[in-house]
Amino acid sequence: MAVLPGLVNGHTHLSQTFLRGLADDRPLLRWLKEVIWPVQSAMTPHDLYLAAKLGLVENLRCGVTTVVQHHKLPGRDHVAAAAQAAVDVGLRMLLARGWLDQGPSGEPLDHILAEMAWLHETWHAAPLAPQSWGEGSRIRIAFGPLAPWRCSDDAMRETVALARAWGVPTHIHVAEAQDEIDLLLARCGKRHIEWLADLDCLGPDTQLVHAVHVTDAELDLIAAADATVVYCPTSNMYLASGAAPVWQMRRLGIPVALGADGSGSNNSQDLLECAKIGALLAKHATGDAQALLPADLLRMMTLDGARLWHGGARGQRSGGRSQETGVNISPQPSAISHLPPAIGQLRVGAPADLTIVDLDNARCQPVHSAASALVYNASGADVHTVIVDGQILLDAGRVTMLDEAALLADCRVAAEQLMRRAGIKKN
Ligand SMILES: [Zn+2]
Numbered sequence: 001m002a003v004l005p006g007l008v009n010g011h012t013h014l015s016q017t018f019l020r021g022l023a024d025d026r027p028l029l030r031w032l033k034e035v036i037w038p039v040q041s042a043m044t045p046h047d048l049y050l051a052a053k054l055g056l057v058e059n060l061r062c063g064v065t066t067v068v069q070h071h072k073l074p075g076r077d078h079v080a081a082a083a084q085a086a087v088d089v090g091l092r093m094l095l096a097r098g099w100l101d102q103g104p105s106g107e108p109l110d111h112i113l114a115e116m117a118w119l120h121e122t123w124h125a126a127p128l129a130p131q132s133w134g135e136g137s138r139i140r141i142a143f144g145p146l147a148p149w150r151c152s153d154d155a156m157r158e159t160v161a162l163a164r165a166w167g168v169p170t171h172i173h174v175a176e177a178q179d180e181i182d183l184l185l186a187r188c189g190k191r192h193i194e195w196l197a198d199l200d201c202l203g204p205d206t207q208l209v210h211a212v213h214v215t216d217a218e219l220d221l222i223a224a225a226d227a228t229v230v231y232c233p234t235s236n237m238y239l240a241s242g243a244a245p246v247w248q249m250r251r252l253g254i255p256v257a258l259g260a261d262g263s264g265s266n267n268s269q270d271l272l273e274c275a276k277i278g279a280l281l282a283k284h285a286t287g288d289a290q291a292l293l294p295a296d297l298l299r300m301m302t303l304d305g306a307r308l309w310h311g312g313a314r315g316q317r318s319g320g321r322s323q324e325t326g327v328n329i330s331p332q333p334s335a336i337s338h339l340p341p342a343i344g345q346l347r348v349g350a351p352a353d354l355t356i357v358d359l360d361n362a363r364c365q366p367v368h369s370a371a372s373a374l375v376y377n378a379s380g381a382d383v384h385t386v387i388v389d390g391q392i393l394l395d396a397g398r399v400t401m402l403d404e405a406a407l408l409a410d411c412r413v414a415a416e417q418l419m420r421r422a423g424i425k426k427n
Contacts, residue, residue, distance in 0.1 A: 001360070002370050002378075004298070005344050006065025006353030006388060007271050008305025010230040011171075011209045011259030014069050014082060015040050015048055017055035018415045020267035022424060028177040028239045035424070036264055041105075042422040045077035047414050052085035054411045057399055058269045059260075060091060062380030063355040065388045066309050066343060067091055068230075068259070070144050070171055070209070072098025076118060083123050083139055090393045090401050092343070092353070094309055095123065096144030096171035096207075101155045109155045113162060116143060120166060138388065140168070140309065142207070147173045148192045149183040153199060160201040169205045169311040172196075175218075176210040177241050193218035202227055207308055209259065211249075212242045219245070223252040228307050231300065233278035235261035243285035246278070247292060255307050258300040270380035271301060272357075279375060294375035306344025356385040 016036065023035035043051070052069070059067050071082055079097060086093035097119055099112045107115075124141045143163045145151045163170050174192040175181055181191055188195065193214055196202040206227040214222070222229065231246050246256050258278060260269045275297040282292035343353050357378050359367050364377040386394035393400055 001384065002357045002374055003346070004063070004355045004357065004374070005302040005306075005346050005350075006355050006386065007063045007301045008066040008257060008308060008344060009059055009064045009068065009260050009269065009271050010207075010257035010300075010305050010308050011068050011070060011232055011261055012055065012059075012269065013071065013262030013264070014052040014055035014067075014085070015043060015071070015073060016262030016264035017051040017058070018043070018047065018411070018418060020263040023264060024267075026239075028241060029179060031239060031265065037105075039418065039422045039424060040073065042418060043073070043078070045075075045081040047418050048073060048078045049081035049085055050407070050411050050414050052082045053089060053402075053407060055263060055269060056085055056089040056091050056093075057402075057404060057407065058263075058380075059271075060089060060386055060394050060399065061383060062268075062270045062272065063357060063383040063386060064269070064271055065092060065353040065355065065386060065393075066094070066305070068094045068096060068142075068171060068207075068308050070096045070098055070173075072100070072144070072146055076115070079115075079119060080122075086139055088402060089399075090138070090388055090391060092138040092140075092309060092388060094140050094142055094169075094171070095119070096142035096169075098144040098146050099155075099159070100146045100150035101152050102150045106150070109152075109158060112155065112159065116141075116159070116162065120168070124166075124168065140311070142168050142311070143170045145170065145172045147176070147180060148195050149180055149187065153188075156196075156201050157199050160199075164203075164205065167311065169207055169308070170201070171207040171209065171308075173209045174211055175213045176236070177239070178213055181213055191215065191218060193221050197221045197225065204228075205311055207257075210236065210241070210244060212236055212244045214245065216248075219248055219252055219254070222249070223254050226255075228255045228257055228304065230257045230259045230308070231278055232259040232261040232274075233281045234274045235259075235265040237277065237281060238265045238267075243281050245285075247282055247286060247288070250292075250296060255304040256300050257305040257308055258297065268380075272374065272379050272382075275301060275375045294369070294371035297375050298371055302344045304344075306342050309344075310342050352387055352390040354385075354387040355383060356387075358382050358384040 023031050119141050123139050143159050202225040204226040209230045211229045279292045364373045367373045
């Protein structure tokens with residue numbers, strides 16, 4: 001058995017659990033416009049509750065203890081459904097409420113701010129947490145602007161100001177595909193990271209999902225701001241988006257977390273599989289067999305992933321120096337060292353979030369290097385036991401908080417009805 005700090009899935013969209021396999025083999029914008037957005041808009045709160053619960057059980061089975069759920073859905077009932085699913089499964093959830101104010105389905109800024117205030121009061125810091133959860137809530141919130149080209153300058157500035165006043169992070173897709181970059185260039189002449197930096201919206205509290213198409217100058221901006229990047233290699237390959245230059249990011253001291261992304265572009269939530277794919281993609285893209293090593297991937301899934309839950313700079317960063325500009329990127333003294341130990345590490349006093357992986361099988365034996373076996377051999381199916389804050393949620397392969405067979409049956413019925421309502425014909 002290998003014992004790890006609980007894994008952090010740094011980016012997903014749980015509504016897509018009902019959408020996997022529906023829109024395969026298309027590039028990003030066609031994938032979104034032709035299937036993902038229309039079906040998501042037909043989901044009831046009950047559909048969302050079941051899809052989220054199923055996705056969370058899959059995450060749990062794959063060894064995940066903390067999920068970042070990036071979520072743009074119609075109303076409060078939908079948001080509450082996703083949060084309730086996390087309560088019922090027991091995982092930690094950073095709920096990044098999606099918003100956009102440009103183009104179809106854009107919301108006025110005052111509505112976005114009012115909805116975030118409701119979410120902050122209702123779910124952040126856990127008035128609804130069961131007593132048995134001990135000292136802290138397992139639900140935190142974040143602002144989730146969908147992508148720079150769908151957000152106005154004013155809305156971005158104001159939401160980030162409010163997020164900083166509350167001490168919560170901002171989680172945003174950036175530079176996933178070249179056509180998205182072209183859309184923002186056409187609007188204001190700036191690339192995604194430049195735009196965030198010019199608005200003073202790039203900092204240790206910023207979580208940049210994808211960052212595939214970024215220039216050296218943009219990498220320096222990310223490093224200087226101490227922002228976190230979320231690497232989603234499976235999704236990036238699936239949508240033919242490209243390879244994020246994570247090897248360069250790590251050289252610059254940029255913390256990089258790992259994300260599965262939604263099941264519509266993966267099509268699973270197996271983070272160990274993503275780790276292997278992430279390592280292989282980096283080797284393939286660079287021609288360098290050492291571009292990313294198993295230890296790098298383990299750090300992404302644990303210590304660096306934990307930064308997302310804690311909302312910003314916390315713990316160590318490796319430091320580095322830009323080859324492009326010579327900007328010195330020194331480790332910052334922690335301003336919050338008085339805080340209790342973070343998740344993402346095995347340490348006395350840290351929350352007891354643990355993932356235990358069974359390596360005693362034909363796929364993994366003999367084990368010469370635990371890190372190699374975990375990243376290159378093991379998969380979610382080898383996860384044996386998962387513990388969150390001392391509570392066993394997966395016990396030797398059995399989900400403890402709910403009747404899994406009944407959940408699967410309910411999901412089959414609800415997904416069938418959803419496809420009929422959305423007018424989607426299955427292949
Ligand atoms: Zn995403």
